[in-house]
Amino acid sequence: MSFQIPRGTQDILPGETEKWQYIEQTARDLCRRYNYKEIRTPIFEHTELFLRSVGDTTDIVQKEMYTFEDRGGRSITLRPEGTASVVRSFVENKMYGDPNQPIKLYYVGPMFRYERPQAGRFRQFVQFGVEVLGSHDPAIDAEVIALAMEIYRSLGLQKLKLVINSLGDAESRKAHREALINHFKQRIGEFCEDCQARLEKNPLRILDCKKDRDHELMMTAPSILDYLNDESRRYFEKVQMYLTNLGIEFEVDSRLVRGLDYYHHTTFEIMSNAEGFGAITTLCGGGRYNRLVQEIGGPETPGIGFALSIERLLAALEAENISLPVGKGIDCYVAALGEKAKDESVIIVNQLRKAGIVADKDYQDRKVKAQLKAADRLQAKYVAILGDDELDRKVINVKDMNTGEQTEVPLHSLVEYLKERLR
Numbered sequence: 552m553s554f555q556i557p558r559g560t561q562d563i564l565p566g567e568t569e570k571w572q573y574i575e576q577t578a579r580d581l582c583r584r585y586n587y588k589e590i591r592t593p594i595f596e597h598t599e600l601f602l603r604s605v606g607d608t609t610d611i612v613q614k615e616m617y618t619f620e621d622r623g624g625r626s627i628t629l630r631p632e633g634t635a636s637v638v639r640s641f642v643e644n645k646m647y648g649d650p651n652q653p654i655k656l657y658y659v660g661p662m663f664r665y666e667r668p669q670a671g672r673f674r675q676f677v678q679f680g681v682e683v684l685g686s687h688d689p690a691i692d693a694e695v696i697a698l699a700m701e702i703y704r705s706l707g708l709q710k711l712k713l714v715i716n717s718l719g720d721a722e723s724r725k726a727h728r729e730a731l732i733n734h735f736k737q738r739i740g741e742f743c744e745d746c747q748a749r750l751e752k753n754p755l756r757i758l759d760c761k762k763d764r765d766h767e768l769m770m771t772a773p774s775i776l777d778y779l780n781d782e783s784r785r786y787f788e789k790v791q792m793y794l795t796n797l798g799i800e801f802e803v804d805s806r807l808v809r810g811l812d813y814y815h816h817t818t819f820e821i822m823s824n825a826e827g828f829g830a831i832t833t834l835c836g837g838g839r840y841n842r843l844v845q846e847i848g849g850p851e852t853p854g855i856g857f858a859l860s861i862e863r864l865l866a867a868l869e870a871e872n873i874s875l876p877v878g879k880g881i882d883c884y885v886a887a888l889g890e891k892a893k894d895e896s897v898i899i900v901n902q903l904r905k906a907g908i909v910a911d912k913d914y915q916d917r918k919v920k921a922q923l924k925a926a927d928r929l930q931a932k933y934v935a936i937l938g939d940d941e942l943d944r945k946v947i948n949v950k951d952m953n954t955g956e957q958t959e960v961p962l963h964s965l966v967e968y969l970k971e972r973l974r
């Protein structure tokens with residue numbers, strides 16, 4: 552019997568994992584600079600949490616959740632996204648009582664959605680995300696967007712497009728909702744069953760429908776921007792002003808509604824416009840959610856955040872032909888010939904590693920020639936070759952693999968010799 556990995560998931564193997572670590576470290580370092588702190592929440596939550604937050608008319612909740620009953624008969628769901636869990640934790644741990652407001656958090660971890668797998672779309676994928684809770688200031692919207700852009704830029708990506716929109720406050724959304732219902736209701740019969748159900752429950756979702764995307768009524772649907780009240784309009788203008796002041800280019804697209812229900816005011820997505828990038832070009836999505844904390848049982852608290860997947864980030868790097876500076880080789884390979892030398896090499900690699908030198912040796916009982924080949928495959932910068940004769944004289948031969956130059960070094964000063972050269 553042979554086993555295969557489940558559809559829509561992937562093994563990330565050595566050679567690739569280094570890139571993941573590099574990306575995660577870059578994002579962590581930037582979060583540190585922007586003063587965001589890491590939060591770790593469980594991979595599964597009570598299903599109800601996602602119904603409440605992501606929204607029960609969204610595709611995520613209706614079609615994509617991995618939901619199961621646990622042995623205690625509770626309905627559990629593998630998290631399809633991170634915001635709901637962070638907000639749940641914010642409320643449960645009473646972070647709103649912390650004198651340091653706003654609370655600025657980041658997270659990285661796997662998310663699960665039962666989607667149709669294709670390039671850039673997985674059933675398990677890793678999101679890096681941030682959430683800021685407790686500030687109404689449009690400057691924080693700009694900060695969150697700037698941080699997302701900075702993650703991509705510092706990895707070398709250039710072909711990026713930032714699209715922003717505003718969904719307005721509750722009053723603006725209500726006015727827009729009525730306009731949408733009026734717009735679609737006469738001809739709703741021409742739309743898919745999901746859209747028909749959405750008309751009264753959540754007409755904004757119709758604009759996000761993948762099946763009816765090309766229907767003529769979609770093109771002429773009322774724009775949210777025409778329904779923003781004065782306060783929402785001013786808020787949106789401020790966000791745009793801050794972005795401009797930070798030198799961040801953007802486009803306003805009133806059709807950007809996002810696939811989750813919790814947004815108010817600012818929404819945004821970052822796309823790759825690199826040539827040859829697959830059909831799915833959205834790298835990152837986010838926005839403001841001012842009602843969510845209340846919805847989940849906490850005090851009225853505004854929030855904003857984004858999430859990006861590492862899978863799509865890697866695809867964007869590939870599309871722009873960017874290779875990350877991930878160290879591949881080792882510093883020193885210790886080759887031994889003879890029984891005594893072999894025993895001694897165990898001690899030598901140990902000493903090198905203790906001194907911070909990346910070192911390895913043979914464990915396959917190879918001949919010296921094969922050991923040198925192995926050192927080559929491991930891209931060793933130096934090979935230290937020890938025979939029983941050298942051992943008697945307490946010396947070792949060090950070969951610089953770059954220049955081919957060989958030097959006899961006293962055994963007791965090998966560590967210092969290599970450290971000097973590797974600096």
Ligand code: HAM
Binds near residue numbers: 838
């Ligand atoms: P989202 O737009 O559903 O938003 O997902 C954010 C990002 O996750 C996408 O832009 C994409 O990079 C990645 N992503 C989503 N689905 C997949 C998939 N099947 N395979 C690979 N990558 C995927 C959210 O999740 C919100 N929680 C973002 C947010 C945070 N809003 C406020 N705070």
